[in-house]
Amino acid sequence: VxxxxxxxxxxxxxxxxxxxxxxxxxxxxxxxxxxxxxxxxxxxxxxxxxxxxxxxxxxxxxxxxxxxxxxxxxxxxxxxxxxxxxxxxxxxxxxxxxxxxxxxxxxxxxxxxxxxxxxxxxxxxxxxxxxxxxxxxxxxAFFYTTRYQRPYLALKLAVSLDGRIAARAGERTPLTDDDANREVHRLRSGFDAVLVGGETARVDDPLLTVRYGLDPRILPTRIVLDPSAVLSPDASLFSTDSEAPVLIFATEAASVERVETLKDVGAQVEIVPQADGRADLKEMLKRCWGLGIRSVFCEGGGRLATALTREELVQRLYLFKAPLTLGPQGVLGFGSGDSTPEDLGWSSIGEPTQFGPDLLLKYDREADVSRG
Ligand SMILES: NC(=O)c1ccc[n+]([C@@H]2O[C@H](COP(=O)([O-])OP(=O)(O)OC[C@H]3O[C@@H](n4cnc5c(N)ncnc54)[C@H](OP(=O)(O)O)[C@@H]3O)[C@@H](O)[C@H]2O)c1
Structure with missing residues (x-):
């Protein structure tokens, strides 16, 4: 009405x-x-x-x-x-x-x-x-999961004005300031899990915990898609006091020894099948649902973001725009760099929000929006 x-x-x-x-x-x-x-x-x-x-x-x-x-x-x-x-x-x-x-x-x-x-x-x-x-x-997430019985997935990326997420491949590039970083932790606190690609886990060595004095009811599970299980057992993920579980998704490409090494440092390791030689992302999300994970907050990197969006597995996009350019050698978040989220079928929602020098833009998938 x-x-x-x-x-x-x-x-x-x-x-x-x-x-x-x-x-x-x-x-x-x-x-x-x-x-x-x-x-x-x-x-x-x-x-x-x-x-x-x-x-x-x-x-x-x-x-x-x-x-x-x-x-x-x-x-x-x-x-x-x-x-x-x-x-x-x-x-x-x-x-x-x-x-x-x-x-x-x-x-x-x-x-x-x-x-x-x-x-x-x-x-x-x-x-x-x-x-x-x-x-x-x-x-x-509440409406989506009630309707589809599969995890609601949001993708967060920090991007430069020219759409890059890192200065060079294999390089950690902090882009956003403290206010935006605090908002990222607040967002994490509302999801059942935080997900990153194996390369991001290796290069950035993140903790993926909720900090800044926030107190989530559910500590988000820290997920890494690491097809060959090559993550180091010395990674910071395993060395924190945090009780947030670590879940690694690997494929049959991972050796038994590597899988055991990660289990020994406290990770739960799930083996997903491959589709066209890559980890089957749909199956990964299905497993998440089976493990009680209803919502996932993916924080990159670029290849995982591209694969998830291409397979239309992302429902919401949180883009933090930092006021700098990284140039053509920088790593692209997704798309070609010139394309806007609107070009890729995303619909802008709400007003952009300023966090210190950074701007947060939010998008929902056009298809979901038109379904209401
Ligand atoms: N600014 C930001 O917001 C931000 C956020 C995170 C990371 N970063 C930066 O991004 C860089 C790392 O990103 P990246 O793109 O190199 O790696 P990534 O996305 O972190 O990791 C790639 C992962 O995705 C998997 N993958 C790739 N294509 C796939 C497909 N089609 N289907 C299934 N799985 C697929 C890869 O599997 P395979 O092993 O089989 O290839 C690999 O496990 C680092 O420099 C990091 O600092 C920036």
């Missing part, structure tokens, strides 16, 4: 509250709720902790005794099922809410139907919003 300007404004505020659950509630959805009476906000809340009270309940609590006759704006249709907490639709009824406006429908049969239940009880229910994409954008 199309919404009035005022309804839309409050609903967008509810969606921004939802985002505060990042890193604390997945694989459950991030949800935000605002309560208004006579056009004034009387309460608001969001789903703060996995297993904790839902957004509607937190909003009702914050409103005290002013909920009777209120309008509730919820980014996601209120639930109607008894899970770890009682259904939100019942809580809204008990609180005497007269009107409910929601952004996206609750996907899946098991949990849906809160809107219908409220309407049957005499509450005016408005939703889902016509521009449902806006409400999916806040928590796309």
């Amino acid at each position: 199309s919404l009035s300007e005022l309804d839309r404004e409050w609903l967008l505020h509810a969606a921004s509250l939802a985002g505060r659950g990042w890193g604390r509630v997945h694989p459950n959805p991030m949800v935000g709720c605002v309560l208004t009476r006579d056009g004034e906000r009387v309460g608001e809340g969001w789903h703060e902790e996995y297993g904790g009270p839902h957004a509607e309940v937190n909003a009702i609590r914050s409103a005290g005794d002013t909920t009777r006759g209120a309008t509730a704006y919820v980014s996601l249709e209120p639930c109607s099922h008894h899970g770890q907490t009682p259904p939100c639709s019942e809580s809204l009824l008990k609180a005497g809410v007269a009107r409910v406006v929601f952004g996206a429908s609750e996907p899946g049969d098991e949990t849906g139907g809160g809107g219908e239940l409220l309407a049957q009880a005499g509450v005016e229910v408005v939703g889902p919003a016509t521009d449902v994409r806006t409400f999916h954008e806040v928590d796309p």
Whole structure:
């Protein structure tokens, strides 16, 4: 349904509250709720902790005794099922809410139907919003995994103005400043796993942990695609105190000795088949799903990024643009260097965000966007 300007404004505020659950509630959805009476906000809340009270309940609590006759704006249709907490639709009824406006429908049969239940009880229910994409954008992994039962994959790259991700092949090239790096760690905290290619693991020797004082509920599994299992057992990945598991995907090309060496330093090693002589990326993601990994944050390098995007396995692109050029000898992120993400079938979402001198641009896959 199309919404009035005022309804839309409050609903967008509810969606921004939802985002505060990042890193604390997945694989459950991030949800935000605002309560208004006579056009004034009387309460608001969001789903703060996995297993904790839902957004509607937190909003009702914050409103005290002013909920009777209120309008509730919820980014996601209120639930109607008894899970770890009682259904939100019942809580809204008990609180005497007269009107409910929601952004996206609750996907899946098991949990849906809160809107219908409220309407049957005499509450005016408005939703889902016509521009449902806006409400999916806040928590796309939740909607994607409910629909497809395969991991949601986001690709993050730091690129120069001329689209390069490193000054030369085999060279570590820090491109972004501290503010952008902190945002990368915040993004990591909202995913079940962080993935890099074997060459990146070798050249950059990253830790792939969440730092900057952030506290994710799920420590992202650190995944390396290392087809021949040539990663050094002395790599920093294995030398941290971090309890985040290390998972190596190798192929039959890896010798038993190399696989054992990596297992000895604490890695879980999964052997995936090859397709056209390369590691089968679809199979890798299928294995991730089987291991309970619902969302993956890939941080390069260029060859892995290119292969994943070419096979249409990436749903979201986070591009941090650093204000420098690296020249033609630099390593390309993906595409030819001149092509923009739009040329490659990506659709820009939200406003670009400045982090210190760097600019974050976000894109979703055109195909996913048009499906809504
Ligand atoms: N600026 C940034 O955001 C950023 C991020 C990460 C890395 N980097 C830089 O990027 C450089 C490393 O990147 P890179 O491109 O050389 O390597 P990479 O992407 O890190 O590693 C390549 C990996 O992808 C696999 N691969 C390549 N094509 C594939 C395909 N079609 N199907 C399946 N698997 C495939 C390779 O397997 P095979 O072994 O079979 O070839 C290899 O395991 C370093 O200089 C690093 O500093 C920059």
